[in-house]
Amino acid sequence: MxxxxxxxxxxxxxxxxxxxxxxxxxxxxxENQALRDRMSRIRxxxxxxxxxxxxxxxxxxxxxxxxxxxxxxxxxxLDADFHGPSIAGLxxxxxxxxxxxxxxxDPVRFAFARKAVIKVMSIGFLLNRRDEAVIWRGPxxxxxxxxxxxxxxxxELDYLIIDSPPGTGDEPLSxxxxxxxxTGAVIVTTPxxxxxxxxxxxxxxxxxxxxxxxxxxxxxxxLVCPKCGEHIDVFSTGGGELMAREMGVPFLGRIPMDPxxxxxxxxxxxxxxxxxxxxVSKSYAVLAEPLLIFADHHKENNAKERSTTVNRKIAVPTxxxxxxxxxxHCDIFTLFDVSGSGxxxxxxxxxxxxxxxxxxxWLNSLGATHIxxxxxxxxxxxxxxxxxxxxxxxxxxxxxxxxxRQYLAGTLEAxxxxxxx
Ligand code: ADP
Numbered sequence: 001m002x003x004x005x006x007x008x009x010x011x012x013x014x015x016x017x018x019x020x021x022x023x024x025x026x027x028x029x030x031e032n033q034a035l036r037d038r039m040s041r042i043r044x045x046x047x048x049x050x051x052x053x054x055x056x057x058x059x060x061x062x063x064x065x066x067x068x069x070x071x072x073x074x075x076x077x078l079d080a081d082f083h084g085p086s087i088a089g090l091x092x093x094x095x096x097x098x099x100x101x102x103x104x105x106d107p108v109r110f111a112f113a114r115k116a117v118i119k120v121m122s123i124g125f126l127l128n129r130r131d132e133a134v135i136w137r138g139p140x141x142x143x144x145x146x147x148x149x150x151x152x153x154x155x156e157l158d159y160l161i162i163d164s165p166p167g168t169g170d171e172p173l174s175x176x177x178x179x180x181x182x183t184g185a186v187i188v189t190t191p192x193x194x195x196x197x198x199x200x201x202x203x204x205x206x207x208x209x210x211x212x213x214x215x216x217x218x219x220x221x222x223l224v225c226p227k228c229g230e231h232i233d234v235f236s237t238g239g240g241e242l243m244a245r246e247m248g249v250p251f252l253g254r255i256p257m258d259p260x261x262x263x264x265x266x267x268x269x270x271x272x273x274x275x276x277x278x279x280v281s282k283s284y285a286v287l288a289e290p291l292l293i294f295a296d297h298h299k300e301n302n303a304k305e306r307s308t309t310v311n312r313k314i315a316v317p318t319x320x321x322x323x324x325x326x327x328x329h330c331d332i333f334t335l336f337d338v339s340g341s342g343x344x345x346x347x348x349x350x351x352x353x354x355x356x357x358x359x360x361x362w363l364n365s366l367g368a369t370h371i372x373x374x375x376x377x378x379x380x381x382x383x384x385x386x387x388x389x390x391x392x393x394x395x396x397x398x399x400x401x402x403x404x405r406q407y408l409a410g411t412l413e414a415x416x417x418x419x420x421x
Contacts, residue, residue: 029352030365035150035178037366038104040347042076042157044183046214046291047175049206051198053084053166056219057188059265060255061163062090064186066272067284068291069116073158076107079122080145080175081165088124092268098125104153112273121152142174149178159291167198168205176209184212186252186291190220191239199240203247215252216244217287223257224279253287255280312338314370314407315363315389316400318348323397325374328354334400335366341408346401360384372403375417393417 039045048064050057061077069075079087088094088108096108107119123144154160164172176182185206189199199216206213218240223232234257244251258280264271272281314336317327324330333351337344349366352358356379363371364387371384372392381391394414395403406412 026352026355026358026361030362031146031150033349033352033362034365035146036180037349038150038152038154039179039181042154042160044158045160045162045179045181046183047162047164047172047185047211048188049164049168049172049185049202050166050188051168051200051202052189052195055166055188055190055195056255056261057166058086058090058163059261059270060186060188060217060219061161062087062265063270063272063281063284064288064291065118065159065161066112066116066270067288068159068161069118070113070272071288071292072116074117074156076119076121076154076157076160077110078148078152078160078162079120079124080148080162080171082123082141082144082171083165085122085124085127087120087163088122089268090265090270091118091120093120094124094268096125100153104151107152107154119154119157121148141170142178145171145174146178168201172205173209176206176211182211184214186214187216187249188219189216189240189243191218191233193239196239196243199243200247203249213249215250215287215290216240217252218254220257221254226259250290252290253283255283255287311340312370313366313368314338314372314404315366315368316372316395316403317374318400322399323372323374323395323403325397327371327373327376328359328380333363335368336401336404338404338408343401343404343408356380357383360387360389363387363389372407372412 048057048061058079058081065075065077077087079085081087088096091110093108093110098108099106105121107121108125110118110120162175164175172185185202187199187202187206189195203213218238220234221238221240223234224230225232241251241254256279258271258275258278260275260278261271261280264274267274271278272284275281316334316336317324317330318332318334319330331350332348334346334348336346352362360380360383363384368389370390370392372395374393374395374397376391376393381393384391392407392412392414394417395407395412396415398406403412
């Protein structure tokens with residue numbers, strides 16, 4: 001998988017930065033920055049967990065993703081179950097091979113009804129054979145999950161649903177530790193005591209890691225006999241709801257048993273698509289509802305973002321809400337996504353510690369195409385140009401948005417290149 005590009009060092013024997021480890025820390029900084037940058041485009045990250053295997057966690061993750069995507073939300077689905085990746089199979093995507101470019105690995109697209117698409121990534125896509133076993137230890141899994149989050153070109157998403165393996169092991173731990181902005185966890189259980197007891201551990205685990213429990217789903221909650229219509233409580237019902245109440249976490253709802261869930265999963269077409277009128281599908285519609293509050297304003301934003309293509313990224317060194325004249329020493333940069341002559345979005349980013357050549361490399365990793373600065377020495381300008389970043393100097397100390405507006409309107413009055421170096 002792709003990593004942040006490494007700058008070549010001219011002389012290994014004389015290179016102080018590699019000898020004292022500073023290059024490593026810059027690489028680490030850039031990788032973490034790339035992860036934060038990638039994740040900042042995903043509004044909500046939901047971890048789907050269960051205390052036990054076989055309770056329907058992956059099935060719930062897939063059908064929940066379909067339910068959210070069918071409402072016009074942009075959804076990604078990451079299969080983080082390295083030992084039993086099943087998402088590709090549940091969506092009929094096993095034969096897909098991964099491709100990628102300089103923006104990262106392309107997720108596989110599961111398209112259905114009226115342009116609804118789910119972006120899917122799974123370790124399963126990297127395995128040569130379906131029965132291949134992955135023997136990875138804890139730190140390797142942590143690294144792989146980080147790469148799946150950072151190096152996959154997820155683009156803008158309303159939800160990333162992460163299907164973690166059962167229990168409270170390395171994978172959910174990694175996701176909770178890596179993702180600073182995890183929205184929360186959805187915990188799937190079946191109603192019988194033996195499953196519910198394990199879910200308590202998942203809730204305690206989330207609490208220890210300060211991960212919000214968004215709610216508990218009780219799957220396989222009763223069966224309506226397809227022949228006589230009689231309701232049979234195979235695993236009893238209500239255990240999940242009772243436990244959620246006792247533990248003080250929300251209960252999202254029950255999903256009944258239905259043999260069509262198994263058939264749909266086996267054929268690679270989720271039941272929410274194949275039998276939208278079934279009780280199971282109706283349950284998904286109900287339990288997705290409380291999760292929608294996290295997608296505030298998604299419709300307006302979707303429309304706005306889809307109608308624009310970002311073709312320039314302009315960086316402005318910023319201090320005290322204005323363009324900072326000494327770009328190498330400013331605390332933050334404001335980064336503007338520009339489409340044509342309009343600003344689409346802006347955000348502030350914190351640069352790595354100042355060293356010659358570091359900021360151009362860092363801004364390049366963020367996709368910057370232009371920097372507008374007050375003053376800048378010739379050497380620094382050369383560094384930026386080496387990375388293909390256009391340099392505008394002599395800009396006045398105005399609020400960064402005003403600077404960019406004037407630049408885009410062609411009215412920015414660039415004065416002298418006042419550099420403190
Ligand atoms: P997990 O991810 O928890 O191991 P899976 O999603 O793989 O569980 O589901 C285990 C099995 O249970 C699958 O065969 C799936 O089709 C079936 N299953 C899941 N939910 C239901 C349901 N509501 N009714 C009937 N079968 C179900």
